[in-house]
Amino acid sequence: MTDSPYRIAPPGFTDEQWETFERDGILFFEDALDAATIDELSAAMDRVCQASEKYQEGQTFGSENLVERDPAFAALIDHPRHVGYAYDLFGELLKLHQSQFFIRPPGGERYNIWHPDGARAVPYGTFSPNLPLQIKIGFWLTDVLEEKMGNLVVLPGSHREQYVDQYDSHEPIDGEQIVCVRKGTMTLMHSSIWHRVEPNESDVVRKNIFYAYCPAWVTAADRVLSNPEWLETLNREQRIIMRSYTHAYANAKPPASEFPLFLDRETGLDHDPDTYREDVQLHRRKRMTWAERKHALAAT
Numbered sequence: 001m002t003d004s005p006y007r008i009a010p011p012g013f014t015d016e017q018w019e020t021f022e023r024d025g026i027l028f029f030e031d032a033l034d035a036a037t038i039d040e041l042s043a044a045m046d047r048v049c050q051a052s053e054k055y056q057e058g059q060t061f062g063s064e065n066l067v068e069r070d071p072a073f074a075a076l077i078d079h080p081r082h083v084g085y086a087y088d089l090f091g092e093l094l095k096l097h098q099s100q101f102f103i104r105p106p107g108g109e110r111y112n113i114w115h116p117d118g119a120r121a122v123p124y125g126t127f128s129p130n131l132p133l134q135i136k137i138g139f140w141l142t143d144v145l146e147e148k149m150g151n152l153v154v155l156p157g158s159h160r161e162q163y164v165d166q167y168d169s170h171e172p173i174d175g176e177q178i179v180c181v182r183k184g185t186m187t188l189m190h191s192s193i194w195h196r197v198e199p200n201e202s203d204v205v206r207k208n209i210f211y212a213y214c215p216a217w218v219t220a221a222d223r224v225l226s227n228p229e230w231l232e233t234l235n236r237e238q239r240i241i242m243r244s245y246t247h248a249y250a251n252a253k254p255p256a257s258e259f260p261l262f263l264d265r266e267t268g269l270d271h272d273p274d275t276y277r278e279d280v281q282l283h284r285r286k287r288m289t290w291a292e293r294k295h296a297l298a299a300t
């Protein structure tokens with residue numbers, strides 16, 4: 001037990017999961033969501049659809065910045081089911097990059113062509129060839145058990161490739177994986193992995209949610225600033241992870257009040273021991289991420 005007001009970082013990668021993530025660029029967690037959670041999130045999706053003037057039943061529909069649209073989505077910002085994985089990568093500068101859902105009905109248009117996520121002209125991999133600058137967590141709310149159900153399609157291992165011949169097309173690629181998942185599955189994807197979407201020729205509407213995370217200084221995809229009144233409704237960690245700064249440089253150098261975001265899972269500390277003199281202030285200290293430590297160990 002600790003009397004610290006701060007939370008210990010929730011669980012993240014096991015060594016085996018890390019090895020698979022580094023090799024394939026994607027992880028699958030079956031039965032990550034129980035039936036009640038699937039129902040709760042599906043109901044929140046329905047509320048967002050009903051509140052939108054653009055929603056038309058039977059048409060492909062997507063919505064962004066979900067977190068501000070329904071409390072069920074705000075609760076996912078720092079949910080211990082997945083946030084520890086994002087913290088393992090982005091550490092004390094963790095930020096929510098995007099929260100979005102997709103509804104892909106039978107025959108729906110606008111299924112995506114091959115692409116990686118992130119910057120185009122100079123992609124993330126140029127700067128960070130080994131560690132991701134963005135990850136995307138997927139929550140699958142409907143069974144997608146066969147091909148041609150509006151599936152996500154990934155090319156495992158392609159997160160280190162900056163060129164793919166089939167870019168801008170739907171052409172199949174040898175080695176691609178047409179993702180077939182049961183509802184309740186969570187996926188965790190390196191955002192530089194190449195992916196596309198299958199047409200939906202089934203009679204089932206595909207529904208899923210994506211939450212992407214990145215370091216604070218990477219620009220968000222679905223907002224510039226969050227509504228200050230809405231931010232007040234969040235807990236401390238959720239509010240920090242939204243990184244809604246009116247002073248731009250705070251994205252790189254957040255205020256002292258935002259440290260620690262979490263305490264170290266193993267030591268329970270808010271800092272890395274033996275790195276600086278005692279008097280160096282916490283918000284000015286570098287803390288190693290779990291993934292950084294893992295790479296450092298692998299290099300020795």
Ligand SMILES: O=C(O)CCC(=O)C(=O)O
Nearest residue numbers: 102112117151152196197
């Ligand atoms: O709908 C999907 O499964 C994937 C959407 C997509 O390509 C993306 O989020 O970048």
